[in-house]
Amino acid sequence: MTTTTETRWLDAEQQVAWRAYLLGTARLMAKLDDDLRQFGLGINDYEILVRLSEAPDRRLRMADLADRLHQSRSRLTHTVGRLETADLVRRTSCTSDKRGVWAELTEAGLQLLEQAAPYHVEGVRENLVDLATPEDFAAIGRVFDAVSEHIGQR
Amino acid sequence: MTTTTETRWLDAEQQVAWRAYLLGTARLMAKLDDDLRQFGLGINDYEILVRLSEAPDRRLRMADLADRLHQSRSRLTHTVGRLETADLVRRTSCTSDKRGVWAELTEAGLQLLEQAAPYHVEGVRENLVDLATPEDFAAIGRVFDAVSEHIGQR
DNA sequence: GCCAAGAGGTTGAAATTTGAACCTTCACGC
DNA sequence: GCGTGAAGGTTCAAATTTCAACCTCTTGGC
Numbered sequence: 001m002t003t004t005t006e007t008r009w010l011d012a013e014q015q016v017a018w019r020a021y022l023l024g025t026a027r028l029m030a031k032l033d034d035d036l037r038q039f040g041l042g043i044n045d046y047e048i049l050v051r052l053s054e055a056p057d058r059r060l061r062m063a064d065l066a067d068r069l070h071q072s073r074s075r076l077t078h079t080v081g082r083l084e085t086a087d088l089v090r091r092t093s094c095t096s097d098k099r100g101v102w103a104e105l106t107e108a109g110l111q112l113l114e115q116a117a118p119y120h121v122e123g124v125r126e127n128l129v130d131l132a133t134p135e136d137f138a139a140i141g142r143v144f145d146a147v148s149e150h151i152g153q154r
Numbered sequence: 155m156t157t158t159t160e161t162r163w164l165d166a167e168q169q170v171a172w173r174a175y176l177l178g179t180a181r182l183m184a185k186l187d188d189d190l191r192q193f194g195l196g197i198n199d200y201e202i203l204v205r206l207s208e209a210p211d212r213r214l215r216m217a218d219l220a221d222r223l224h225q226s227r228s229r230l231t232h233t234v235g236r237l238e239t240a241d242l243v244r245r246t247s248c249t250s251d252k253r254g255v256w257a258e259l260t261e262a263g264l265q266l267l268e269q270a271a272p273y274h275v276e277g278v279r280e281n282l283v284d285l286a287t288p289e290d291f292a293a294i295g296r297v298f299d300a301v302s303e304h305i306g307q308r
Numbered sequence: 309g310c311c312a313a314g315a316g317g318t319t320g321a322a323a324t325t326t327g328a329a330c331c332t333t334c335a336c337g338c
Numbered sequence: 339g340c341g342t343g344a345a346g347g348t349t350c351a352a353a354t355t356t357c358a359a360c361c362t363c364t365t366g367g368c
Contacts, residue, residue, distance in 0.1 A: 007272040014283060017295025022201070024298025025179060026224040027305040042324095047176070063346055070180040075325060077348055082324090099333045099346045118161040129168060131300040132293075139286075139293035141171025144178025146285040151181040196354095217316055229355060231318055236354090253316045253363045 028127055035123045039116040044069075045083060046120060048076075049113045052089065052105040059104035061094065088112060182281055189277045193270040198223075199237060200274060202230075203267045206243065206259040213258035215248065242266060 010018060033043045041049075051068055052058055060068075066076040080103050083089040088109035094100030105113070129137060164172060187197045195203075205222055206212055214222075220230040234257050237243040242263035248254030259267070283291060 007275060008279060009275055010278070010283065013295070014291065017291055017298075018278060018283070020295045020299040020302060023222075023224055024301035028298075028301050030224065031305050061346085066346095068177075070177055070184065072326070073347060074327075074349085078324075081348095094346095097334075097346080101347065121161060121163055124164070124172060125162060127305055128297070128301055129164065129172070131304055132297040136293040136297050137168065137171055139290040140297060141167070141174045143282070143286040143290050143294060144171075144182075145174040147178035147182050147282055148174060150285055151185050151281055198354095215316085226356075227317060228319085228357075232354075235318095248316095251316080251364075255317065 031127055032120065032123050036116060036120060039112060039119075040086070041112070041116060044071075044079065045088075046113075046116065048079065048083065048103075049088065049105060049109055050117075052103060053110060053113055057104070058110070059092075059102045062101045062103055065103055083109070185281055186274065186277050190270060190274060193266060193273075194240070195266070195270060198225075198233065199242075200267075200270065202233065202237065202257075203242065203259060203263055204271075206257060207264060207267055211258070212264070213246075213256045216255045216257055219257055237263070 029043060036043055036046055047069055048065065051065055052060055062076060062080070063073060066073050069076070071079075080089055080091065084091055087106055090104045090106050092102045092104060094102050132140070183197060190197055190200055201223055202219065205219055206214055216230060216234070217227060220227050223230070225233075234243055234245065238245055241260055244258045244260050246256045246258060248256050286294070
């Protein structure tokens with residue numbers, strides 16, 4: 001007898017649900033991304049602008065932003081670099097912590113966001129929220145909240 | 155009065171759920187990806203191998219495979235190219251349709267998959283399935299099934 | 309049969325992401 | 339004060355993904 005524990009495979013239903021999640025998520029993200037393209041943004045750029053717009057003074061430290069989006073600092077540096085070139089975000093060095101850098105939403109960034117937001121939200125509704133019962137959608141919130149919690153940062 | 159329709163923003167709860175989904179999915183995928191790295195695979199490679207392993211004769215047409223994973227044909231060509239270099243997959247031209255190409259799981263590919271699968275499934279359980287009640291997990295299946303259905307292929 | 313439109317795939321270059329190495333600056337213990 | 343280890347960011351190169359252009363072969367109409 002081996003000492004390995006028997007694998008707890010997913011049962012048929014779980015398997016189907018897991019696959020549905022994978023495929024559905026892939027299609028959903030691709031769709032939202034496509035829809036945003038008309039504003040010259042990807043969903044990733046969009047989320048960055050949203051986070052900044054909600055922050056005090058419309059700015060956030062790079063590391064903070066990276067954590068909220070679960071991105072590597074490196075990736076964020078590159079992306080913000082592009083957003084800066086497009087004049088949607090501005091970087092300023094943090095006075096209290098000389099290592100730090102603030103990413104701040106520009107006026108142009110805010111305006112573009114305000115243009116794109118209604119359209120994007122409509123997409124989220126049409127392709128996800130409105131397809132679920134309120135209970136089912138709440139379940140998604142609960143589960144992925146637990147997932148985030150369980151996995152923790154980085 | 156403008157003619158634009160009032161935007162139906164997400165309410166506070168929906169907003170929270172949507173964010174949880176975004177962050178949770180990001181963390182989950184990153185985690186599963188990391189865990190698979192020890193086998194030299196990413197979750198994307200893994201899914202390809204799984205699909206092939208389940209297909210008759212352990213092979214699938216490239217276009218078919220691309221659709222199931224919701225990937226561009228181009229991306230799949232590149233990825234399969236790498237898997238082929240690693241001798242996990244083999245490509246043969248389809249006799250009935252001369253345009254077509256079969257991607258077929260090699261013996262080595264099957265063995266690697268059989269090694270990785272228990273570990274991967276355990277990760278899916280620990281970081282998702284076991285964190286949800288059966289009802290909540292079923293809800294996820296229902297919703298994303300509807301999402302896939304709604305968005306349709308490509 | 310012949311042709312046009314389109315499906316199935318690949319290619320190569322450009323864009324994005326990853327990963328490790330590398331600065332600066334902080335925080336702390338001594 | 340002085341190191342030392344860690345945090346915050348950036349950089350460069352390698353790996354991956356995207357995008358458009360381009361073949362080959364199939365289909366369907368005439």
